[in-house]
Amino acid sequence: MSETPLLSARLLTRNYPGVRALDAVNFDLLPSEVHVLFGENGAGKSTLISILSGALRPSSGHIEMRGEVVNFASVHEARQRGISAVFQEFSLIPQMTVEENLFLGAEHRQGVFLDKRAMRAEAVRLLDELGFALPPNRQADHLTRAEQQMLEIAKAFRSELSVLILDEPTASLTAHETKRLFALIRQLTAKGVGIIYITHRMGEIRQIGDRISVLRDGRHVKTLSLDAADDATLVRLMSGRDVGAVFPRIKHPRARKSANAIDDAVLRLDRLSTEGGAVKDVSLHVNRGEIVGMAGLVGSGKSAAMRAAFGIVPVAAGRVFYGGAEITGQMPKQAIRRGxxxxxxxxxxxxxxxxxxxxxxxxxxxxxxxxxxxxxxxxxxxxxxxxxxxxxxxxxxxxxxxxxxxxxxxxxxxxxxxxxxxxxxDFDLIVFDEPTVGVDVGARVAIYRFIAALAESGVTVVIVSSDLPEILHLSSRAYVFCRGRITAEIPRARLSEEAMLKHFFDKEQAA
Ligand SMILES: Nc1ncnc2c1ncn2[C@@H]1O[C@H](COP(=O)(O)OP(=O)(O)OP(=O)(O)O)[C@@H](O)[C@H]1O
Ligand SMILES: [Mg+2]
The missing domain is CATH 3.40.50.300 (P-loop containing nucleotide triphosphate hydrolases)
Structure with missing residues (x-):
């Protein structure tokens, strides 16, 4: 290829005690491309991008920017050269607000004073452009994980970019925010920015990627154009073996009439509302031997409802029953003792x-x-x-x-x-909240089989997930949440992605 790469890794190696996380890796990022990094958990993806973005020093090897050798002593130095990264682990200061985090280290000043008005205006403009609904004055530790993720992404967008690195940015985003992010990525590549994109989601790779580099055990296995690679090839390159079907076959118990089903409930929420209003007047039941899916957007209350049942989120009204006994307001420790x-x-x-x-x-x-x-x-x-x-x-x-x-x-x-x-x-009821976030395809298969085996051995399972295929393939029944309330209960026979999506938005949001 004649085009000079924006950023290159040359024989990058990084050792940790007992582990070679990266082993003589070569990598090129071209202008205007989305280059996907793919590999199993622990393959070295995060290590590679940490070095490329100045967060980590290599044990040997070097980086080139537009053909010229560079040494980044810090993330700050890399950012000054237009390289910005959003890491898997967040770097927000919990006690600071959204806007303070946004401008950390790059504060607007008027003389010696912080120019708060300018920062507020800039924060509002940036968040608006990104389409992220974050209140600028909210403290970071009061944000949900998805909101924190959005804030991290917004931070990367605040300066002039030539390279943007994203490590599993959509792991806790839902379809809506993901769509926004992809639109932004396309705007950037149109301007010549190169993107390094890490994800375990095959669907995303196809939607957004141009080329893909596969890492395995710290080594570079292959770089190929996405047009030239089918999913099976990619998974084989990644794991060195064939992985069978992703979703296991599950023998679900036959659906019962819901009237007597409630009598058999392992868990039952009766008109439950939480303090803070994340959950409003929610009633649901989970029967013995079922796998019940909880679907909905981030912040829809699906997770909060389960956390309240378990005793992590304070209950404001309503009751929680477990195996017939009331457990409203009990500590998680007590719930665990009960199974x-x-x-x-x-x-x-x-x-x-x-x-x-x-x-x-x-x-x-x-x-x-x-x-x-x-x-x-x-x-x-x-x-x-x-x-x-x-x-x-x-x-x-x-x-x-x-x-x-x-x-x-x-x-x-x-x-x-x-x-x-x-x-x-031995547990009677296990609630999995986003069980496969950030997990590679091989491990995902292992986790699904594991959940299936649990269910077949008589454990009752709840799956809270933003991943619709996950709910569709594993659940015997699903509830859909929207703005703190249940908008639908869908039996196995009618379960489909469309059926669930229809109830994701209320009229106000859809408008
Ligand atoms: N600070 C550290 N100390 C010791 N070992 C580390 C450290 N950071 C990473 N490693 C090891 O380096 C290897 C590569 O890790 P890395 O985080 O780059 O994987 P990854 O490809 O990003 O995986 P994942 O998909 O799970 O995020 C792993 O074996 C990991 O255990
Ligand atoms: Mg990683």
Whole structure:
């Protein structure tokens, strides 16, 4: 190719204790292209873009920008050259507002004073252009994960760009915001900007990508044009093997009439509303042996309803019943004792203890049951280790080192660590909140099979998901949420993406 690349990696290598995260990787980004980086969890994608964006130094190798060798000492330096990245892990300051985060390190000033008016105007303009409905004065830790994601993306857009790097930007966005983002990406490429785009979603790759580079175990496997590659080829390049059908066949129990179904409910919400109003007057039931899907846009209340049932979100009105007994307002710990587990979408904030060994995060939900504990006081270390090792194996944890700190695992492998928790004791009801966010195709298959096996062994399952195919293929019944309320209950026989989407928006939003 005669065109000079915007940005190139030349034999980039990065070592960590015990792991070579990148191994002599070459990579070129051309002007105006969307170059997808594809690979299993732990393949080295985030490591590569961290180096390209100045966040991380290589152990060896170098970067070239328009054919000229460059050394970035920091993210700031890379940004000055027009390279901006949105990382998998967010860099927002929780106590600061949307606009303060937006202009962090690039504040508008009038003399020595911050020019607050100019910043507010600029923030409003930028958010408006992006189509992100974020209040500029809201504190970052009061935003949902999707809103935080939008804010991170907005930060990248605030300066002149020649290279934009996005690490799984749509992992917690819904169809609507994703569409906006793709439109913006097209505007940028039309102006010559090059985009590096990391995603595990095959559908997205086709929609937005021009070329694709596959990484495996830290090595560059192949770069090819997306026209020339079918999905099966990509998955084979990524994993080095064939992966079968993504969704398992599930034997669902026969649908019962809903009148007596309520008597058999494992979980029942009766006119539930939460403090803050995320959930308004919601009634639903989940029967024994069912897999019930909860669909809806980000912020529609599907997740909040389940969090309230589990005891993480305060209940303002209404009641929660579990196995016939009322549990309204109980602590999560009590729910877990009763056999009810909720696995959160936000692994960093709710789910995992980042600095501690992965082993501890896995066994956290199980520490008061055998074999992890004997007599309720002592943790049996040897049994714990053996169990955890078996679980890590089952979920294909990479690297398979349970003693490694959680924060040192790649994003998708952190997700697996959280799932491993549901395996550590017998639960009657497990709520999976966005179970496959950031997970590679191979692991996704493993997670779906795992959920199917749980259901077939008699565990009742709830899947909260923004991924419609996921709900469609796994659920025996689904509820759709919109603005805190249930807008539809759809039985298996009528379940389709269209049927669910129809209830995603109320009249006001559709207008
Ligand atoms: N700070 C760190 N300390 C030790 N090992 C690390 C660190 N960061 C990453 N690694 C290791 O480097 C390898 C590559 O990780 P990386 O985050 O680049 O993967 P990835 O392709 O982005 O995966 P994912 O799809 O799960 O996000 C993994 O084996 C990971 O455990
Ligand atoms: Mg990553």
């Amino acid at each position: 009810f587990l909720y696995l959160p979408a936000d692994r960093k904030h709710d789910g995992l203890v980042m600095m501690r060994a992965a082993r501890e995060s896995i066994s956290l939900a199980a520490l008061d049951v055998p074999p992890f504990c004997r007599g309720g006081i002592f943790i049996n270390r040897r049994d714990e280790k053996r169990q955890v090792a078996a679980l890590a194996e089952q979920l294909n944890l990479s690297p398979n080192q349970p003693e490694r700190a959680v924060e040192h695992f790649s994003g998708g492998n952190q997700q697996k660590l959280m799932l491993a928790r549901s395996l550590t004791r």
